[in-house]
Amino acid sequence: MIAYIRGKIAEITDQAVYVEANGVGYELICPNPFRFQNKLGQTDKIYTYHHVREDAQILYGFEKNEEKTLFAKILNVSGIGPKGALAVLASTGVQDFVMAIEQENEKFLTGFPGVGKKTARQMILDLKGKLPFDYTVEEVNVKQETGNNDALEEAIEALKALGYSDREINQIKPKLKQEKQQEADGYIRKGLALMMK
The missing domain is CATH 1.10.8 (Helicase, Ruva Protein; domain 3)
Structure with missing residues (x-):
């Protein structure tokens, strides 16, 4: 498993960041590649998730390790693939997503592309209480009140x-x-x- 790549950000497209490390160019599919715009031409560390399918091997890239962790957790939800997990991370932060799961906020979850009520319920069922982040329910309540x-x-x-x-x-x-x-x-x-x- 490739945990992260440190190299020069050589190019940014709508879907990916190209990182050059030791003479090799890696295509990293990212939730929001333009987050790296201000680092174009500079060396940076990008956390990676190596997804292997029968017909392809794809590297997904993340600015923060917690985003990579959440991506992997969302992939475990029945009915959600990498495209759906990327759409979630492109639309919200880790903290807001954890809040929605812990509070069983279906309205928030159905706001993501391709997520209907059934998938939102499945997310809550599969992820509630299982996300490895330091947000307690009390913190979630406070943050949700101030987040509206x-x-x-x-x-x-x-x-x-x-x-x-x-x-x-x-x-x-x-x-x-x-x-x-x-x-x-x-x-x-x-x-x-x-x-x-």
Whole structure:
């Protein structure tokens, strides 16, 4: 098993990051390859999951080890393959996903591409209490209360109206979530500043 690759980020596409290590170029399929945009041409460490099928061997790449761990756990859910697991990680953070599983938040889970109610229930059944992350139920409750941020959601809708794609918005969403803004305007200004970087 290849645990990670450290090398120069040589190229980024819509689906993958190409990393050159010791003269070998590795194609790593990533949830959001453009997270690595600011490291293009630089050396970086990318955690990898080596997926073997009868007809292919594919390397999946992740910025953080916990994302790789969650990817592997989601793959164990009946009815979800690598494409579905990638879509989850492209759309949300590890912490938010754990919150949804522990709180049995089907509405949150059915927001992912290709996840209906049946699959959401299967996710909860297979993963609740089994995810190896340091989030207790108490922490999850607190974080969920503070995570229902109407101002942030309003700002995201405004950014979409301004013509920014879901992919672009997903890139900056983690940074926006760290902001402590009371009004949507504050998030919008911060979002536009991040888009310009």
